Amino acid sequence: MRKRLIVDAERCTGCNSCILECSFVHNKSFSWANSRIQVEKEPERAISTPKVCLQCAEAPCITACSVGALSQDKTSGGIRLDEKRCIGCKACVSACPYEGVFFDEERGIPLICDLCGGEPACVAVCQLPQAIQVVER
Numbered sequence: 001m002r003k004r005l006i007v008d009a010e011r012c013t014g015c016n017s018c019i020l021e022c023s024f025v026h027n028k029s030f031s032w033a034n035s036r037i038q039v040e041k042e043p044e045r046a047i048s049t050p051k052v053c054l055q056c057a058e059a060p061c062i063t064a065c066s067v068g069a070l071s072q073d074k075t076s077g078g079i080r081l082d083e084k085r086c087i088g089c090k091a092c093v094s095a096c097p098y099e100g101v102f103f104d105e106e107r108g109i110p111l112i113c114d115l116c117g118g119e120p121a122c123v124a125v126c127q128l129p130q131a132i133q134v135v136e137r
Helices: 017-027 060-064 091-095 121-125
Strands: 003-007 037-042 047-052 070-072 079-081 102-104 109-111 132-136
Touching: 003 047, 017 037, 017 121, 060 070, 060 091, 121 132
Parallel strands: none
Antiparallel strands: 003 132, 037 047, 070 079, 102 109
């Protein structure tokens, strides 16, 4: 069954564990810039909001890709990127209504959640606050 992420910003502590875990799982390094999840912070209000691809049913990022570099995995529901087809136009970034697509300027590719093949690493490290959870679609 296909999955999707849900975010409960009120539970987010702003610890950034999800960012570091995501970058490590995908790039084998701890890098804020290479994570498929970001945490927007409002320190004056003590609010932290995780931003991540929510695996929209209609996936406007996929529709926006003029070269067909994006697709949705039929098993997990995660977004797949064919790096060889991607031209780095950032149309997918602009198309996301939830600001859940990021761009790796160094490699010239979008960073979109692939759900780690069905078991999202960010969810595993967010066990105590449970600000990010995976649910069946």
